[in-house]
Amino acid sequence: MDRLVRTQAFSFAVTLAQFALVYWLMERYNLEREPFRNVVALCVAGFAVNFWLPLRFRMWWFLALCLIGLVLVFGMDKGAWSADQALRRCGWLVGIVGGIIGLCALPIAFWWRTGLVALVCGLLAVLRAGKAEWLPAFVPTWAVAVPPEIWPILGSMLMFRLIVYLYDLRFSGRPGLAASGGYLLMLPNVCFPLFPVVDFKTFVKSQQAGATFSSYQVGLGWIVRGVFQLLIYRLAYYEFYLDPARVADGADVAQFLFATYFLYLRVSGSFHVIIGLLRMLGFALPETHHRYYLATSFTDYWRRINIYWKDFIMKLVYYPIMFRLKRAPQTTAMVTATLVAFFATWALHSYQQFWLLGKFPIETRDIVFWGVLALFVTVNSVWEARRGRKRTLGNKKPTVREVVIRGLQAAGTFGLICFLWSIWNSRGMDDWLAVMANADLTTAAYVALALLVIFIFAIIPAPSWLSAMDTGADRNSVTATPRTLRFGVFATVLPAVILIALSTGKAERLLGPQVAGLVRLVKAEEKPSEGDIEVLERGYYEELMDVGLVNSPLSEVFMKRPADWKRLEQTPALRLSGDYRFRELNPSTETVVNGILYRINEHGMRDGPVPIEKPAGTVRVACLGASFTMGWGVAAEDTFVERVERALATPGAPRVEMLNFAVNGYSPVCQTVILEKSVARFKPDVVLYASHESDQRWAVNRMARALREGAEMPSPDLDRIAAECDVSRSTSLAAAERRLGKRGADLVALGYRRIVELARAMGATPVWVYVPGLEEGPIAIQRSQQLRALAADAGMLVLDLSGAYGSAKPESLELAPWDRHPNAEGHRLLADRLHRAMLENETIRAALRPSAPPSGSDR
Amino acid sequence: MSTPTDITGTVKDFILREFLPGEDASQLEVSTPMMTTGILDSIATLKLVSFLEDTFKITIEAHEADREHLNTLADIEQLVKSKQK
Numbered sequence: 052m053d054r055l056v057r058t059q060a061f062s063f064a065v066t067l068a069q070f071a072l073v074y075w076l077m078e079r080y081n082l083e084r085e086p087f088r089n090v091v092a093l094c095v096a097g098f099a100v101n102f103w104l105p106l107r108f109r110m111w112w113f114l115a116l117c118l119i120g121l122v123l124v125f126g127m128d129k130g131a132w133s134a135d136q137a138l139r140r141c142g143w144l145v146g147i148v149g150g151i152i153g154l155c156a157l158p159i160a161f162w163w164r165t166g167l168v169a170l171v172c173g174l175l176a177v178l179r180a181g182k183a184e185w186l187p188a189f190v191p192t193w194a195v196a197v198p199p200e201i202w203p204i205l206g207s208m209l210m211f212r213l214i215v216y217l218y219d220l221r222f223s224g225r226p227g228l229a230a231s232g233g234y235l236l237m238l239p240n241v242c243f244p245l246f247p248v249v250d251f252k253t254f255v256k257s258q259q260a261g262a263t264f265s266s267y268q269v270g271l272g273w274i275v276r277g278v279f280q281l282l283i284y285r286l287a288y289y290e291f292y293l294d295p296a297r298v299a300d301g302a303d304v305a306q307f308l309f310a311t312y313f314l315y316l317r318v319s320g321s322f323h324v325i326i327g328l329l330r331m332l333g334f335a336l337p338e339t340h341h342r343y344y345l346a347t348s349f350t351d352y353w354r355r356i357n358i359y360w361k362d363f364i365m366k367l368v369y370y371p372i373m374f375r376l377k378r379a380p381q382t383t384a385m386v387t388a389t390l391v392a393f394f395a396t397w398a399l400h401s402y403q404q405f406w407l408l409g410k411f412p413i414e415t416r417d418i419v420f421w422g423v424l425a426l427f428v429t430v431n432s433v434w435e436a437r438r439g440r441k442r443t444l445g446n447k448k449p450t451v452r453e454v455v456i457r458g459l460q461a462a463g464t465f466g467l468i469c470f471l472w473s474i475w476n477s478r479g480m481d482d483w484l485a486v487m488a489n490a491d492l493t494t495a496a497y498v499a500l501a502l503l504v505i506f507i508f509a510i511i512p513a514p515s516w517l518s519a520m521d522t523g524a525d526r527n528s529v530t531a532t533p534r535t536l537r538f539g540v541f542a543t544v545l546p547a548v549i550l551i552a553l554s555t556g557k558a559e560r561l562l563g564p565q566v567a568g569l570v571r572l573v574k575a576e577e578k579p580s581e582g583d584i585e586v587l588e589r590g591y592y593e594e595l596m597d598v599g600l601v602n603s604p605l606s607e608v609f610m611k612r613p614a615d616w617k618r619l620e621q622t623p624a625l626r627l628s629g630d631y632r633f634r635e636l637n638p639s640t641e642t643v644v645n646g647i648l649y650r651i652n653e654h655g656m657r658d659g660p661v662p663i664e665k666p667a668g669t670v671r672v673a674c675l676g677a678s679f680t681m682g683w684g685v686a687a688e689d690t691f692v693e694r695v696e697r698a699l700a701t702p703g704a705p706r707v708e709m710l711n712f713a714v715n716g717y718s719p720v721c722q723t724v725i726l727e728k729s730v731a732r733f734k735p736d737v738v739l740y741a742s743h744e745s746d747q748r749w750a751v752n753r754m755a756r757a758l759r760e761g762a763e764m765p766s767p768d769l770d771r772i773a774a775e776c777d778v779s780r781s782t783s784l785a786a787a788e789r790r791l792g793k794r795g796a797d798l799v800a801l802g803y804r805r806i807v808e809l810a811r812a813m814g815a816t817p818v819w820v821y822v823p824g825l826e827e828g829p830i831a832i833q834r835s836q837q838l839r840a841l842a843a844d845a846g847m848l849v850l851d852l853s854g855a856y857g858s859a860k861p862e863s864l865e866l867a868p869w870d871r872h873p874n875a876e877g878h879r880l881l882a883d884r885l886h887r888a889m890l891e892n893e894t895i896r897a898a899l900r901p902s903a904p905p906s907g908s909d910r
Numbered sequence: 911m912s913t914p915t916d917i918t919g920t921v922k923d924f925i926l927r928e929f930l931p932g933e934d935a936s937q938l939e940v941s942t943p944m945m946t947t948g949i950l951d952s953i954a955t956l957k958l959v960s961f962l963e964d965t966f967k968i969t970i971e972a973h974e975a976d977r978e979h980l981n982t983l984a985d986i987e988q989l990v991k992s993k994q995k
Contacts, residue, residue, distance in 0.1 A: 222973045374972040444937040
């Protein structure tokens with residue numbers, strides 16, 4: 052074996068061992084989801100082959116890996132791999148992308164090809180918007196059957212890269228099929244809807260340059276850095292991030308400000324991993340982010356954060372404008388180009404949301420964020436153009452003064468960006484202002500502390516191995532050298548081994564319960580947070596684009612939602628009620644929503660025809676509640692209310708009518724209105740209120756909305772609480788929710804007490820039933836216990852259905868990934884548990900006998 | 911027509927004078943990356959393009975203002991030479 056082959060074999064063995072170590076690290080920490088880890092395993096195998104392949108075969112090999120990656124990921128269906136699904140989904144995706152590449156390769160003028168591609172993309176956009184009926188007649192019917200689950204990935208693959216591809220096609224000639232396919236189907240895009248906008252020319256050139264040992268080392272270093280950032284993100288998201296609605300004091304404001312900005316680590320972490328993997332497959336691509344938390348000005352920030360996006364905008368927007376205005380005064384040209392570049396950035400973010408989520412949002416917070424950033428960057432650019440910017444070749448030691456100024460600039464930029472970022476992440480300017488109204492001296496103290504930390508980080512010089520990782524280590528090192536090996540140890544092996552060691556049970560025991568708890572937290576597979584679950588449960592009710600940035604696990608769930616998925620409010624099944632409840636079911640209507648029939652009887656109940664007069668010998672149970680009880684997403688006969696009625700209809704037993712008065716989104720106070728307006732005349736024997744862990748949130752939300760709408764309060768106590776919280780009709784919804792939030796328990800207690808009063812007044816036994824959500828986490832349990840105590844205090848008979856779902860996985864009982872209401876099976880389990888609980892309770896058994904005397908509490 | 915050495919020397923002088931005053935000239939080699947290291951940001955790139963167009967009487971297009979053509983002194987020399995042919 053000659054020396055060159057031996058050296059290559061050594062480099063290969065070292066790199067492969069490191070790559071395997073990095074894969075093990077991802078496994079230990081459950082990074083992203085299982086399909087992604089399969090793709091990483093594919094990349095490890097891909098690297099092993101690619102390393103020895105002649106350059107001319109490498110692009111074809113990469114294309115093959117992209118296709119295998121698609122099959123691996125798209126074949127996954129409800130936890131198992133299915134060849135049928137893989138074939139169907141990949142067939143569509145590869146067919147569409149292949150068709151577009153074919154159009155681009157037609158032997159006709161460039162603008163004709165661009166026109167044809169634009170036409171196809173327009174048709175795809177119509178389908179993505181769920182408006183198949185808008186398609187022209189020449190489109191065959193089979194063409195509208197694009198599987199909805201491929202849209203986010205198809206959109207992600209084409210929305211920006213196709214533009215770059217066409218641009219480079221115009222100036223750089225016709226690329227080969229392997230390069231075109233590999234570029235548009237680029238691995239591992241299939242796992243990441245948010246993907247860096249890799250430049251086509253850079254993509255091709257970076258492979259032609261051939262992979263070197265140092266390039267692989269940098270790739271591995273970036274993957275480990277990305278993993279580290281993703282773990283910090285998990286900490287920020289699950290432990291520190293505060294939903295704007297929960298900000299209550301000055302410390303909360305500081306927590307909201309900083310944790311919100313740290314959520315961006317998910318993007319920068321995944322981009323590091325993505326580009327690192329591409330480097331391992333032979334593409335010596337440049338870095339995507341460069342220590343953006345230490346940016347010293349707004350222009351510096353723009354250059355450091357999401358560098359690929361900056362390059363994309365520079366290439367497609369900024370430079371073309373600047374070159375057109377070459378003869379205009381420099382300041383005019385620069386201001387015009389910068390403002391247009393930021394306008395394009397704003398518009399393209401909405402365009403991105405359209406392809407990923409199916410909606411094109413135009414939001415004030417986006418306009419404010421990009422507008423303010425554009426202003427700062429423009430002013431900064433003009434200042435730099437006139438005054439000059441300090442550039443260095445890196446060979447001069449900065450003076451103390453320069454270092455201190457750099458630290459102050461970094462701290463100032465960080466602080467301002469945090470504020471801007473918090474606006475972008477809030478659910479509107481009202482919401483943000485309401486959060487900021489809580490700021491006080493404590494907020495100022497925390498902000499000062501954070502800025503001091505940034506100052507210190509900015510003045511400490513980076514170690515040489517870290518700088519080497521940013522710049523690409525020893526660029527000329529094709530095979531292993533002592534320098535690149537040392538770099539590999541510091542950038543990859545050492546951090547990976549430490550993180551893996553931390554994840555072992557022994558390390559957890561050695562480091563104490565607090566560190567062990569944090570390690571367990573970051574090891575957990577990514578899932579929606581408690582706040583996200585709330586959003587998922589109210590998914591049918593509110594506009595879900597308020598998830599803000601498309602970089603959370605929650606937003607990825609919504610990407611799978613079909614564009615034509617409807618909320619009940621968008622259908623004639625609901626109408627305005629003109630009172631505190633805001634909406635009510637529309638009597639005598641039949642509406643099909645998302646494939647489910649909602650038949651509303653003449654009394655405004657989701658129930659069959661019911662005579663007002665109670666038949667002799669019949670016991671009536673008036674069921675009150677919200678969406679779970681109404682049976683959102685399931686057929687009427689599948690709701691737990693209907694199932695319990697059928698279960699109670701045993702031979703010899705008295706006839707029991709379970710009357711379903713539930714309406715989605717109703718709070719306890721709303722139930723008192725329906726009790727007075729509708730229920731009383733049916734003379735129920737039992738009033739069964741089905742409570743949910745979200746009772747308090749709904750109590751606050753409904754009251755805030757009712758006050759905003761100017762609705763009459765059903766109780767003078769509510770007027771008193773509104774006055775005490777300083778909430779009136781002119782108060783914004785966000786501010787009203789925040790102020791009333793502190794009295795949430797009082798609102799629930801008031802509602803419960805009133806339900807008891809009204810039930811007893813009509814001679815019925817008031818029963819409180821706790822209906823658990825599909826995910827019974829510690830917060831849900833804590834909330835249910837609080838509600839249970841309030842119900843018992845109010846004098847209700849308490850039934851608790853906690854644990855009704857047994858060991859079933861929540862995923863198997865949910866309506867859809869984007870809607871955590873129980874499906875028919877979930878309702879069956881709830882019905883079984885409720886039926887048993889009713890029969891086990893002596894007071895209820897007595898109440899279910901005809902003409903039973905009303906009972907008090909049975910605590 | 912300028913010789914290759916003239917091009918590199920002229921451009922190097924301009925870059926040192928305009929963007930790197932006080933820096934050690936020997937540190938700026940023909941292969942020193944400038945676009946990827948922040949020496950040539952967007953403003954500097956445009957100033958450089960104007961200088962190249964005026965000095966060498968060539969026209970540079972917007973799509974050429976990238977790493978492929980302007981990242982190093984060697985790349986710039988190659989671009990200028992290709993335009994002068």
